[in-house]
Amino acid sequence: MGLYDLIIAEITCPNTEKASTIGIQIKWTDCSQKNYKLGDNINFAKNMSSLWIQVYYCCSQCNTVSHPAYINIRKGRITEIISESEYQKRGLEDFLDAKELTQNL
Numbered sequence: 328m329g330l331y332d333l334i335i336a337e338i339t340c341p342n343t344e345k346a347s348t349i350g351i352q353i354k355w356t357d358c359s360q361k362n363y364k365l366g367d368n369i370n371f372a373k374n375m376s377s378l379w380i381q382v383y384y385c386c387s388q389c390n391t392v393s394h395p396a397y398i399n400i401r402k403g404r405i406t407e408i409i410s411e412s413e414y415q416k417r418g419l420e421d422f423l424d425a426k427e428l429t430q431n432l
């Protein structure tokens with residue numbers, strides 16, 4: 328109960344445009360209080376060639392409670408973690424909402 332895993336990532340704040348290291352709380356993995364980073368196998372969506380998941384994180388740069396970020400998982404491995412502006416720049420559209428993932432588990 329109340330457990331989560333963390334994805335540690337460096338991401339640029341949309342307000343200050345400064346990069347900082349953040350911890351994204353996720354509840355759609357096995358929630359054993361592990362820390363994941365780029366390149367790690369996350370034991371999720373192993374059979375999918377590419378999956379984008381939208382998450383929100385607390386920003387230490389501007390103290391905003393929730394900036395969106397997007398995590399790309401390929402065959403169970405974290406391959407990218409990008410900001411919303413980068414996501415839009417690339418014209419990506421399809422993603423899963425992390426909140427829905429949590430509810431479905």
Ligand SMILES: [Zn+2]
Nearest residue numbers: 340386388389
């Ligand atoms: Zn910010």
